[in-house]
Amino acid sequence: MRVIEITDGKGPASALVVGQRPVPQPQAGEILIRVRAAGVNRPDIVQRNGFYPAPAGASDILGLEVAGEVEAIGDGVTRWAVGDKVCALLGGGGYADYVTVDARHALPVPAGLDFEQAAALPETAFTVFTNVFEGGALKAGETLLIHGATSGIGVMAIQMAKAAGARVIATSRTKAKAEAAKALGADISLDSSTQDLAAEIKAAGGVDVVLDMVGAAYAELNLKALNERGRWVVIASLTGNRTEIDLQRIMLKKLVLTGSTLRSRPADEKARLAAAVEATVWPWIKQGKISARIHARFPLDQAAQAHAELEAGDHVGKVVLIP
Structure with a gap:
């Protein structure tokens, strides 16, 4: 063969x-x-x-x-x-x-x-299910933030979260990608090249779960975006594996930082x-x-x-x- x-x-x-x-x-x-x-x-x-x-x-x-x-x-x-x-x-x-x-x-x-x-x-559905719904414990009525929303994982995550009754905030690197994520069902779709992501997410009321495929560069953004008892789920680190995190902020907001491989x-x-x-x-x-x-x-x-x-x-x- x-x-x-x-x-x-x-x-x-x-x-x-x-x-x-x-x-x-x-x-x-x-x-x-x-x-x-x-x-x-x-x-x-x-x-x-x-x-x-x-x-x-x-x-x-x-x-x-x-x-x-x-x-x-x-x-x-x-x-x-x-x-x-x-x-x-x-x-x-x-x-x-x-x-x-x-x-x-x-x-x-x-x-x-x-x-x-x-x-x-298979790869996308299994990954999203185990990380967003099991590790991240996303529930109906909560808000999921997806970085890299037009990737294969991102496209599946938008659809699965909406099917489960959650709200979705998507981030992408270009206007065209942001428009595509919106068309796929994202409630709010942000273009990281032109918009202040932290300000926009704060204005939207923050998020309960982050599906993070970006890694180090978005660590501070994720800490700001998460509401109390939020869950930050890391499945890739395209901008690097190492970053500095203020652990006190994790404790005060009662956050969960988790991740997995499949x-x-x-x-x-x-x-x-x-x-x-x-x-x-x-x-x-x-x-x-x-x-x-x-x-x-x-x-x-x-x-x-x-x-x-x-x-x-x-x-x-x-x-x-x-x-």
């Missing part, structure tokens, strides 16, 4: 090439998926650059989410049958014609969605999360409250171009590969 290999060099054109490997065979509890579409995510770029190695036992091939058809099933798998249309969260291996995955980490392709749209769901979680925990996402998010998709927005599509052998598109930062929604 075709796979995308990482070679020497950190630029996508020099680092990603097409290779050949044997088709993997499903072990007990696994399914083999014929990949019809694979999501491209920022952690893929970080891994390509040598800073996010695959966890023990996971494929070294890039790709954290796919959609396709079940090609074969391993011993003990009862839910799925050959030919079923599924999407799945992976520890790696998605940039390929075939991939095996723990059968518990797969979900049915929602009715009305094609493979490309379904491939854009890829390294144990298989049983991912299975629990998959079941929770299916029970909560899949009905929202069926009801039309959530859609999968695709920014760009590339053939598998153009993975380098897909990475370049994501790195350019102009996308609204997901980039996907089509084997």
